[in-house]
Amino acid sequence: MKIVALAGGIGGARFLRGLRAAVPEAEITVIGNTGDDISLFGLRVCPDLDTVMYTLGGGIDEEQGWGRAGETFTVKEELGAYGAGPGWFGLGDRDFATHIVRTQMLAAGYKLSAVTEALCDRWKPGVRLIPMTDDQVETHVVIEDERGRRAIHFQEWWVRLRASVPALSIAAVGAEESKPAPGVLEAIEGADVVLFPPSNPVVSIGTILAVPGIRDAIAAKTVVGVSPIIGGAPVRGMADACLTAIGVETSARAVAELYGLGLLDGWLVDEADADVRVEGIEVRPRPLLMSDPDATAAIARAAVDLAVELKRAEEAR
């Protein structure tokens, strides 16, 4: 079976690890969000791609969910001693090496997709990881504070401000002119099913879908999503702040409607949301807390099973 999954950071990466365990025979292609990529200290940092790579490659800081296990922060401290900022982004020494290799390859002319493949040569994540695009797409957030109304990089809002200042709007700058990275559309077209892990529906899945061509290619497939919202609150992270910014209620139903009838075929919600109904979408309640690897694999298995069921039903029609 060929599966394509879109993925943001921590939630997506953990779901993917469960998916790999649940369907070890499947050929899994992961299309990673690059909208929250950022250049820091002249180095290109791809937080979501790295979280997926480290998580599936066994190098992740399990407790934190991002960054490397056993990390040290000598370089960051030294940069601070030079007065070089920002200090609010937690780059560790091990992690720095990834960004140094990436930046060197990008400067040498390699595309981000080729660089990601090269980095994965080391990590062997057991999936094919492709960035959504090789073009630069940057998620910006419009906020209003004592300095007035202004757009800041998503990471500044997310990491430095911890989404504490309301986002007036969120935009994936550059998305309209971007092209899917080589292999993205081919993987979707060749997929048996497409899965949306419980990643942020606005700044992760939403950004990937904003790359022209990806949404249409996915719409032609059997798509099952896993709700990132349980009982009116995000399972983790601050998806509620992102949903509010785009005028969408923080609920499992509203997120399914956001993805839309034309895109989503099945929707796994938590038992807390067992009463959710969405016209035209098959909603299935089950425990959705990814509390440990087994529970996560069971959720992934359920998503695959629902997708296969819906695909067969569609084919039988």
Next chain:
Amino acid sequence: MKIVALAGGIGGARFLRGLRAAVPEAEITVIGNTGDDISLFGLRVCPDLDTVMYTLGGGIDEEQGWGRAGETFTVKEELGAYGAGPGWFGLGDRDFATHIVRTQMLAAGYKLSAVTEALCDRWKPGVRLIPMTDDQVETHVVIEDERGRRAIHFQEWWVRLRASVPALSIAAVGAEESKPAPGVLEAIEGADVVLFPPSNPVVSIGTILAVPGIRDAIAAKTVVGVSPIIGGAPVRGMADACLTAIGVETSARAVAELYGLGLLDGWLVDEADADVRVEGIEVRPRPLLMSDPDATAAIARAAVDLAVELKRAEEAR
């Protein structure tokens, strides 16, 4: 008193520390060699400038003579895990931060001289440190091995091969087209005396003198050098291999003659070389082993004293 000193790496840096201690009231400008600068992992590394900066700023690994004290090598190990090379150049985590800041500033359009000044804002070396040029000058070494005759970067010959393969020739590529960095000629012109520390006469002092304009400016001054050769052998490093490459004997006399009558006014040699005479150059024997800070300061003091004596004699004529 205003002093200008040319400097390579370890020997030059230690001499400068002695000089600063010997004449604390002096205004010292150091013109640093950049010929052995190298780009590694996409980062710009300036070994000689950093050795001077770390040594005078109190951050040097005292035993090793280069790199940072208390250094760790996490980034380097991780780069190795990605298969990124070279592994033969010892970049530590603390040191990496310097190269990251430098590279980011260079990419932003700052010249190396401005970058060096910014880095020194942290280290406060107590001297003004200026790179010899803001232009790219790279010392290349022609060798002949099983792969045939070829030119390699100085660092590859020096660090990887430890100068074990004979250098057929040594060239400062780009030197002819380079210009002295802002402040270099002004500092020389305004100097009371110019000192040549016991740095490598070929690839350190020689390279600085190869930048058009610097040699002539220095020739107009009272110049005293400290021999890097004691009793026919370099005090440290592999200056003999460099001298052999350019057809010069490894002796205190030959190095003085290499600098030349028009340039050098005084020459401190070790007591082992007390019989050295060079036509037109005032040669003074004294202990030259920089065995500890006090001994080093005494050598620096002797160099300054000789320079002042020669300058007064010149003025009296």
